[in-house]
Each structure stands twice: as structure tokens, then as C-alpha cells.
Amino acid sequence: MANPVVLKLQRGARLSVEDERAIAEACSEMVRLGPREVLIREGENPIHVHVVVEGFACRYKELSDGGRQILAWLVPGDFCDLHVAILGRMDHTVATISTSTIARLDRAAIERVTSISPSLSRALWWASLVDEAILREWLLNMGRRPADQQIASLFCELVWRLRTVGLVCDDEVLMPLTHVELADTLGLSPVHVNRVLQQLREAGLIELQNKKLKVIDLSQLMAFAEFDPGYLHLSAID
Amino acid sequence: MANPVVLKLQRGARLSVEDERAIAEACSEMVRLGPREVLIREGENPIHVHVVVEGFACRYKELSDGGRQILAWLVPGDFCDLHVAILGRMDHTVATISTSTIARLDRAAIERVTSISPSLSRALWWASLVDEAILREWLLNMGRRPADQQIASLFCELVWRLRTVGLVCDDEVLMPLTHVELADTLGLSPVHVNRVLQQLREAGLIELQNKKLKVIDLSQLMAFAEFDPGYLHLSAID
DNA sequence: CGGGCTTTTGAGCCAAATCAAAAATAGTGG
DNA sequence: CCACTATTTTTGATTTGGCTCAAAAGCCCG
Numbered sequence: 001m002a003n004p005v006v007l008k009l010q011r012g013a014r015l016s017v018e019d020e021r022a023i024a025e026a027c028s029e030m031v032r033l034g035p036r037e038v039l040i041r042e043g044e045n046p047i048h049v050h051v052v053v054e055g056f057a058c059r060y061k062e063l064s065d066g067g068r069q070i071l072a073w074l075v076p077g078d079f080c081d082l083h084v085a086i087l088g089r090m091d092h093t094v095a096t097i098s099t100s101t102i103a104r105l106d107r108a109a110i111e112r113v114t115s116i117s118p119s120l121s122r123a124l125w126w127a128s129l130v131d132e133a134i135l136r137e138w139l140l141n142m143g144r145r146p147a148d149q150q151i152a153s154l155f156c157e158l159v160w161r162l163r164t165v166g167l168v169c170d171d172e173v174l175m176p177l178t179h180v181e182l183a184d185t186l187g188l189s190p191v192h193v194n195r196v197l198q199q200l201r202e203a204g205l206i207e208l209q210n211k212k213l214k215v216i217d218l219s220q221l222m223a224f225a226e227f228d229p230g231y232l233h234l235s236a237i238d
Numbered sequence: 239m240a241n242p243v244v245l246k247l248q249r250g251a252r253l254s255v256e257d258e259r260a261i262a263e264a265c266s267e268m269v270r271l272g273p274r275e276v277l278i279r280e281g282e283n284p285i286h287v288h289v290v291v292e293g294f295a296c297r298y299k300e301l302s303d304g305g306r307q308i309l310a311w312l313v314p315g316d317f318c319d320l321h322v323a324i325l326g327r328m329d330h331t332v333a334t335i336s337t338s339t340i341a342r343l344d345r346a347a348i349e350r351v352t353s354i355s356p357s358l359s360r361a362l363w364w365a366s367l368v369d370e371a372i373l374r375e376w377l378l379n380m381g382r383r384p385a386d387q388q389i390a391s392l393f394c395e396l397v398w399r400l401r402t403v404g405l406v407c408d409d410e411v412l413m414p415l416t417h418v419e420l421a422d423t424l425g426l427s428p429v430h431v432n433r434v435l436q437q438l439r440e441a442g443l444i445e446l447q448n449k450k451l452k453v454i455d456l457s458q459l460m461a462f463a464e465f466d467p468g469y470l471h472l473s474a475i476d
Numbered sequence: 477c478g479g480g481c482t483t484t485t486g487a488g489c490c491a492a493a494t495c496a497a498a499a500a501t502a503g504t505g506g
Numbered sequence: 507c508c509a510c511t512a513t514t515t516t517t518g519a520t521t522t523g524g525c526t527c528a529a530a531a532g533c534c535c536g
Contacts, residue, residue, distance in 0.1 A: 126325070146524095192525070417515065
């Protein structure tokens with residue numbers, strides 16, 4: 001199967017054959033991690049740059065009262081900590097959700113490659129800006145949409161994002177999060193997430209069992225969620 | 239008074255005298271805008287890059303039901319649309335809040351300058367990453383904190399951000415937003431914002447009138463909000 | 477087949493929303 | 507400088523979406 005990092009970055013800029021080779025080469029060192037293993041902790045300044053190759057991870061922050069807010073889902077192709085070299089210090093933690101394969105790239109190698117290839121450096125810049133755009137959409141969802149639309153939006157986003165890395169088949173995707181983790185993502189309680197999921201199932205919009213999410217009719221779910229994929233900026237490639 | 243863009247970017251990287259001159263020069267063309275004027279609309283791809291020099295602006299998205307979510311406050315020194323050249327299309331709107339002075343920089347000039355000066359290009363990169371960090375913190379606030387802490391956090395952030403551009407005097411800052419705009423920022427209703435503001439006043443944490451916010455005791459407000467300025471990444475300079 | 481997660485259900489509650497209207501402010505033109 | 511508006515802020519009454527607590531049921535896996 002193609003390298004998800006290449007598949008993703010192609011959406012940000014036209015990549016040359018050398019660019020693709022450079023990425024694939026940089027991803028040579030892989031680590032296999034179990035579920036819920038911390039990759040990078042708040043406050044650290046990791047030596048390597050991490051990329052999800054397989055599985056799911058997330059960014060999150062914790063509060064003193066035990067509350068937790070998940071700030072991003074990291075799926076295959078996503079960088080975990082490209083920004084930390086500039087910022088100097090992680091302001092949040094990154095951990096796996098399901099068993100995952102993570103590539104550790106050499107920070108120096110990244111800098112070398114991007115200084116040579118404008119298209120690759122543009123692609124990385126693009127990826128970071130899309131992360132930001134996703135955060136804006138999540139903020140909109142949390143601030144102004146009811147729980148059912150919020151969950152539906154999130155599932156739409158998941159399908160669109162996984163599509164670009166070839167991980168969707170028949171509008172069915174892996175969704176390895178528990179209700180607690182979904183709740184930590186959406187700012188809801190797990191009990192309420194459970195109830196809303198039941199409603200979405202009863203409405204015939206989704207099926208969800210065994211960590212597999214099947215979207216019955218994507219355009220219908222998108223309409224329900226008022227989802228517009230524009231913010232994902234999935235243009236390039238073709 | 240010093241250029242707020244310079245003051246801000248100094249927090250992201252050590253700037254040379256030439257860097258500072260280049261910024262000041264690029265900010266030569268200024269526009270004066272009234273309150274609530276749209277600067278860049280969702281879907282557009284503006285020719286210029288805009289920077290707030292004076293006054294307040296914000297990013298926001300609107301929903302079909304008339305709801306609105308403010309996604310960022312843009313204060314003096316903040317870039318409005320640095321990212322759009324890479325993404326190709328604005329996924330949200332930018333408008334002023336109060337009467338503001340906005341600098342229009344030539345996009346080509348930015349690219350020219352950054353290709354010459356690594357420190358300046360690093361500073362812009364840093365600014366964009368801090369925007370993202372702020373979004374994460376806002377998401378945490380909205381998802382997991384009660385309204386009073388949320389508002390208190392926002393005010394703490396405002397003080398810290400305005401401090402770096404020299405706009406705080408005696409822990410007193412300009413806060414030109416109405417309750418409706420605060421509510422659109424926080425994902426709350428204006429009525430509730432009003433009530434919580436009263437509580438914060440009664441608790442002796444803030445004074446707020448005539449668009450002026452006075453923080454009685456910043457460390458006390460920070461403690462109440464559980465505010466940690468780490469996510470603002472205000473290191474460099476010294 | 478037993479112990480720990482998850483998911484589900486029920487009951488009661490609360491933070492924040494909505495609706496509606498009054499009071500206070502800020503603008504605006506004469 | 508003042509009357510006249512329009513906007514903002516404030517208050518009260520009521521409703522509600524989503525929370526908490528608690529316990530049962532279903533899973534997964536060694």
C-alpha cells in the first residue's frame with residue numbers, strides 16, 4: 001500500500017518523484033505502539049518528528065479536575081509534532097488511541113529536505129495550516145452546534161480525511177474510539193454521546209459497531225451535519 | 239510608538255535591524271476601517287496580506303441558522319491571512335470589531351523578504367503556530383471549563399497578548415467587544431455572559447466598563463481561571 | 477469462566493438557553 | 507446641547523440540552 005504521508009502531502013502540493021522518495025526514505029524508522037501510549041508529553045521538546053503511519057493517535061490537554069480535552073485526531077499521514085522545533089516546547093500531549101505504527105523522522109533530515117525542495121516545504125506548511133483549519137471547524141462545532149450535528153460533522157470529517165489516504169471502502173471506516181474518548185473530543189459526557197449515537201443509528205444515518213463506522217448515505221449525513229469539506233482544503237493532486 | 243508587528247514577531251525569533259526595517263517598510267500602506275467592516279470574506283483569496291496595526295478584529299464563521307462563532311481575536315501585530323496563499327481560499331471571514339487601522343502588505347514582498355531572511359520567516363512561522371496553539375486552548379476552554387473560568391481565561395490571554403505589544407497599563411486593557419460578541423466567542427448566550435461578568439465583578443476579580451477591562455489582581459484571576467500562559471510561547475526577545 | 481472494560485438504561489438535576497421586556501448608554505442630526 | 511433612536515446591558519421567568527450518579531448488561535480476552 002502507498003505511503004499515507006505521501007498520499008496526504010500530495011493534496012498540499014504537487015510533489016516530484018524525488019520528493020516522494022525523500023519522504024518514504026525519511027519514514028524508514030518505525031515504531032509499533034500499543035493503545036493509549038504517550039508519544040510526546042506536554043513540556044517536552046522531542047528530538048524526532050513523529051508521523052502516524054497506521055492506527056489512530058490524538059493530541060490532548062488535561063485539567064486539574066481530571067477532565068481531558070482531545071484537540072486533534074491524528075490519522076495515517078498526519079504529523080504529530082512538526083511545530084515543536086519552532087515553538088520549543090509541546091503545549092499538549094500526544095498519545096495513541098489504538099495500536100499504531102509511528103514513523104520517527106530525524107528533525108535535521110526534515111530541515112535538510114525542505115530547504116532543498118520548495119514543493120515539499122510547501123506541502124508541510126500546507127499540512128500545518130489544514131490542522132489549524134480543522135481546529136477552527138471543531139471550535140465552531142463545539143460552540144454553536146447541538147451534539148447530534150457535532151458528532152455527525154466529526155464523522156463526515158473522518159471519512160473525508162481517511163479517503164485521501166485510501167482508508168475508506170464503501171463509506172466504511174475504522175473508528176477505534178470509545179464513547180469516553182468521543183466525549184473528550186466533543187466536550188460532551190460519555191452518556192450523552194451514547195444516546196446521540198443511538199439517535200443517529202435510529203435515523204438511519206450511520207451504523208457503528210466493533211469499532212467500524214459505516215455511513216449509510218454520506219450526502220445525507222453531510223446535509224444533516226451541514227458539513228462542507230472546504231475547510232479541509234483537499235485540492236491539489238489530479 | 240513602536241510597530242506592534244515588530245514587537246510581536248520579536249517574541250518568535252531574534253530579529254535583525256534589517257528585519258525590523260523590512261517589516262516597518264512593508265507596513266507602509268495603511269487603511270482605516272470602521273467597526274464591523276469585513277476585511278476578507280470566506281471563499282476569497284485576497285491579493286494582499288493584512289495585519290492589524292491598531293484596534294481589534296476577529297475571524298468567524300456563520301451558520302445557516304444565523305449563529306456565529308468567533309474563531310480568533312486579532313489584536314495589534316496579528317496577521318489576518320498569512321495562510322491563504324498556501325491554502326488558496328479563505329475558510330472563514332475576517333472583520334473588524336472596533337475602528338481599526340489595518341496594514342496591507344504586498345504578498346510578493348512578504349515572500350521576497352522571507353526568502354532572504356531566515357529569522358523573519360521563522361518569526362512568521364512561529365506566529366502562525368501560536369495562532370494554532372491559541373485555538374487549542376480555546377477548544378479546551380469551551381469543551382471542558384465552566385463559563386466563569388472560560389471568560390476569566392480569555393481575559394488573562396488578552397492581557398498577556400496585549401502586553402507583548404505594549405498595550406497594557408496597570409493591568410488595564412481595551413476590551414471593545416459587546417456581550418453578544420463575547421458570547422459568539424465563547425459559545426455562550428449573551429444573557430449568560432452578562433450574568434457571569436457580574437459574578438466576576440462581584441468576586442472582585444475584574445472591573446469592566448466603557449470598553450475598558452481592569453484586572454484587579456492578575457495572579458488571582460489566573461489562579462481562578464487555571465490559566466497557564468505557556469501556550470502563548472512568549473519566550474524570545476530578552 | 478471470571479474480571480475488567482465498554483455500552484446501555486434510568487432517574488434526577490443543573491448550567492446555560494430562550495423569551496420577553498425594562499433600564500441604561502451611546503450616537504445622530506437638528 | 508438636547509431630543510430622538512438605536513444599540514447594549516440588565517433583570518426576571520421559564521425551559522432545556524446535556525450532566526451526574528448509579529447500576530445493569532454486554533464484550534473481550536486471557
